[in-house]
Amino acid sequence: MSDPSQWWQTAIIRMQPGEIDIRGEPIQQLIGQIGFVDMIWRMVVGGTPSAEQSQVLEAALVAAVDHGPQAPSVSAARMAATCGVGLNNALATGVNMLGDVHGGAGQQCVGLMRSVLGCVDQGASIEQAVAEVVGAYQHQVDAFVPGFGHRFHRPLDPRAQPLLAVLAATTDGAIDRRYGPVVLAIQAFVSRDKATPIAINIDGATAALYGALGLAPELARGMFCLSRSVGILAHAWEQMQQGGRNKGPLPPEYLWTYTGPD
Numbered sequence: 001m002s003d004p005s006q007w008w009q010t011a012i013i014r015m016q017p018g019e020i021d022i023r024g025e026p027i028q029q030l031i032g033q034i035g036f037v038d039m040i041w042r043m044v045v046g047g048t049p050s051a052e053q054s055q056v057l058e059a060a061l062v063a064a065v066d067h068g069p070q071a072p073s074v075s076a077a078r079m080a081a082t083c084g085v086g087l088n089n090a091l092a093t094g095v096n097m098l099g100d101v102h103g104g105a106g107q108q109c110v111g112l113m114r115s116v117l118g119c120v121d122q123g124a125s126i127e128q129a130v131a132e133v134v135g136a137y138q139h140q141v142d143a144f145v146p147g148f149g150h151r152f153h154r155p156l157d158p159r160a161q162p163l164l165a166v167l168a169a170t171t172d173g174a175i176d177r178r179y180g181p182v183v184l185a186i187q188a189f190v191s192r193d194k195a196t197p198i199a200i201n202i203d204g205a206t207a208a209l210y211g212a213l214g215l216a217p218e219l220a221r222g223m224f225c226l227s228r229s230v231g232i233l234a235h236a237w238e239q240m241q242q243g244g245r246n247k248g249p250l251p252p253e254y255l256w257t258y259t260g261p262d
Contacts, residue, residue: 012043023047037061040226044219052172053213057223059166060209063159064202064224066231073097075249077232081239082247090239094232098225107221109147109207112137113182114217120178130185138190145190147183147204155196160205167209179208 013022020027023042030039034048037058041049049057069075077094085093098104112133119129134145167180183204191197203224210220250256 011046044222045215050172050174052170052175056166056170056175056209056213059163060206060223061227063163064206064227066228066234067202069235072102073228073232074235077236078239079247079249081236082244087233087236087240090236091229091233094236095225095229098221098228103224103228104221105146105201105203106207106210106224107217109183109204110211110215110217110220112146113179113186113207113211116182116186117176117178126178126181126185127189130182130189134186134189145186147207148187148190148200149198155199157199157201157205159202160200163205163209164200167212170212174214176212176214179212183208 011023013020014024015021022030022039023046025042030042034042035054037054038049040061041047041054041057066074069078073094076097077090080090080093081087100108115133116126116129119132120126124132138145164180164183167175167177170177183200186204187197187200206224207220210223215223
């Protein structure tokens with residue numbers, strides 16, 4: 001290109017000597033004036049969220065910060081911290097564990113709920129749309145529906161109800177509150193043959209909030225990663241204070257199962 005300044009193009013930040021503008025607003029007018037959640041919205045979505053949009057986003061971010069050392073991302077970060085790496089390396093190790101299986105269900109759930117609402121927009125009831133969309137999904141993906149069921153929290157994930165209550169209490173017309181009834185309808189559908197309802201897990205509950213805010217499915221995963229990075233940071237830092245060297249996934253006296261030749 002003849003003009004190197006065109007190599008990168010962004011609407012996010014403008015910078016000159018002595019000037020930093022974030023989406024058109026001087027940074028000095030943002031510092032001390034807006035909260036971090038509103039800054040996340042400004043950076044990722046653009047503009048200023050309404051009070052209720054900010055409240056919904058903050059609730060979702062708060063709810064997903066941590067789930068203990070048994071979570072692969074957290075345990076990996078703690079193991080990394082015992083290997084002599086820096087805090088940023090331990091943090092990156094944990095965040096890089098968040099993929100399609102661990103950390104990606106929220107994105108998948110938003111996509112599923114969007115498909116349900118697409119059918120609703122064409123005249124189907126929520127229950128009809130769920131039966132069609134989720135039924136087809138179950139048939140294709142061997143019955144696993146992202147956002148539902150939890151190996152530890154049975155039959156209730158304690159984070160789900162407060163999150164859905166935050167969404168239900170909103171009145172802002174820019175928030176699509178249909179995602180609340182949709183996630184409940186999916187829960188009823190996947191639990192139809194069960195003695196107790198299958199839990200709406202953290203991915204399903206936050207997906208309802210991110211969908212209601214109009215965020216793309218990919219951003220649901222990005223927001224989850226942003227939220228969980230707080231817990232990963234806390235665990236990595238705690239492990240550094242505790243010490244320990246080269247801690248693996250099991251105590252030394254517990255060996256793996258060998259399946260090779262004698």
